[in-house]
Amino acid sequence: MVGMSQLQQRMPYTTAFPDALGTGIIIRSAQPISPSMKQDLQTFINEYDATLSRFRSDSLVGRMAAANCGGTYEFPDWALPLFHLYDALHTASRGAIDPCVGEDLTRLGYGADMTFTVEPDAREYTGSIHGRPTWRNDVERHGTTLVTQRAVHLDFGACGKGYLVDLLARRLRENIGGTGSIEGIGSTGNEWLIDAGGDMAINGSDAAQPVSIGMEDPDDTSNAIGIAHMSHGSFCASAPSRRHWGAAYELHHLLNAIDGLPARGVAATWVAVSTSDETDGSPATGARPGTAPNTAPGDTAPGSTPEVARTAALANRPGVSTGTPTDTAADATFTAFPTAAADGLATALFVTEPDRLAQYFTFSCALLTPDRRAMMDSGFPGRFLTA
Template identity: 45%
Template sequence: MTSLSEQLPHVTAFPHALGTGILLHTGTTLSSDVYARIDSFIADYEAVLSRFRDDSIVGRMRTASHGGTFDFPDWASELFELYDRLFAATNGAIDPCVGEDLIRLGYDESYSFASAPDAAEHAGAIHGRATWAADVERHGSTLVTHGPVSLDFGACGKGYLVDLIAGILNMGHPQPATPPAPASGGKTVLAPDDGYEAAPAITDRSDTALAPAGGGCLRSGLGVDQGTTQYVIDAGGDLLIRANSPIVIAFEDPTDPANAVGTAELSNGSFCASAPSRRHWTDAAGHQLHHLLNAIDGLPVTDVAATWVAVIPEPKSVATPSPQYPTATADGLATALFTTSASQLRVHFPFECAILTADRTAAQSTDFPGAFFTE
């Protein structure tokens, strides 16, 4: 088997991006010009969408006592559109306004992880918290509110940034990447990073080493050649893969990050996962809390342990179009599977998935490109 370092030997890191870091593995050295574009765009992205910054647009929306009109960059419009679709597909269980609930539960700007004593009494749409459909008026990339609204775009935010970085690699500015034709060849084996917050670690089942993986391939800093490029972009476990040989991705065990419970193989597509195992805390009463909430009641979901989602480009001959932002879609659906059945979501989105419930029951869709380990 071919190692990642042999196939894509050049690694470029953006270690502080979104709190998890982003890694690009490329076939050639990333040019200084393209590196600067990506680095600058990451800074702009956080300055717009981070709920942990008072000076971001999202931060200003949270403190606007009478609301207001907030103009986001044009590239944010498609992110908002994806949230429109997720809100509808989940009947409101996925909602950017869940940011208020996260703050009440202690996942706040200062990372206090100290929940408010009355958090459960005020959390969720059922207790009158603002909702995306009723309290945020959208006109393209402009949002209008009539009071303070605490937005959190964490369900899709990392995946969306990955897609926009792919657009920079391909064309020199943020836009969706047009996927190349599916590639073929021998397997490339990667190993997981035990620092990832999400669950798609990357490994060979027999490999005990832990190492990060990610990617991107450029040509003279002018963008990538769609006919020949290979790259893997990794944002804390949210993966966009364009490779000539399949990448083996391990399913991190949510109860033991050093172990895997299955693997998938992907050479062309997006792969994301979600699990509370790397971001959880205990409140004063001893309740276990985490960041994966059902926005309707505003409380952590307890019956799902981990989810894995693959969004794979469809051949042009297939009538169903591939998502324009595949990694953002996979990212959002990995969260949505905590609140909504796969069958309901598949009415609205093309994807494949695997799910591990809290009682260790495993299930996967028919065409999911992987499987759980069995004894």
């Protein structure tokens, strides 16, 4: 396993983009990133934000939200796979994941003005059940051209950070090496890790020396309640703990698009999408099908409670499902953009059953409920720490 000191030795170079997407992006690499390469990455980050940010009135998404009579909007070519992924998530979640939730978030106080004050009549308008526009019915798409008939407030937050990570990873592969499959990883000189506020793409060189990732406790963000290990792939987490308002997490950004209200049944999720064969369900990375996840005696998490120890495998799933894609485009997108997929699935698990999502995507996951019940796929590359 690779701890922080070893990670710094293997990937001693750090390139930071502190203002990217509001959370910042850090790239660790075995080789230095040249000033021209860093500028190229920054330029693309700026373009990405100017296209998709719902917090900017001058962005393409911002202009769509302000167009009461709708319009025709040409998005860059790089946006097409993102649209395909949302098509798949919308289908897999039965409409509970929908980028049109931007309107709901604004009504609940999480808009561009950041008032965090709920509109008095918000509950009468939030969600598709109250006539809010939907991705399927109110956004006509022709490739990367979106056509609307009324104002549509898009929010690509479910997959947005992960998708940007994947696009940056492509640029890194072109410049300092690394591939999307373990056979081509090659030397340690091509190692790198991209971290966008906990959404990670990892390009390691040795499956026997994976990177260790702490699984943050949603009730205490200074504490880890689990640990995961990956050498090559994508790892994303989601929880309302860092983006909530109102008393006792009453309101947060993880909405069910059907009623437009914050999801309540899940406290935190973690999703791994391996781009190698490292997530194989062996005892080293998780539990065998039908058993509790691997927990070594003596593993403890400071501040953890006995409830965290009540782990269980998720519905006898082996973790890496067969995955039935919604269509060819969605399947290709999942393969080519694993961090976006992991990011979207980490959100979808708040509003959709894991087994339902496993019918469409290949992934492994762990989740924690509000009453501190911890569940984990047998193929998840990690474990919960127990008292």
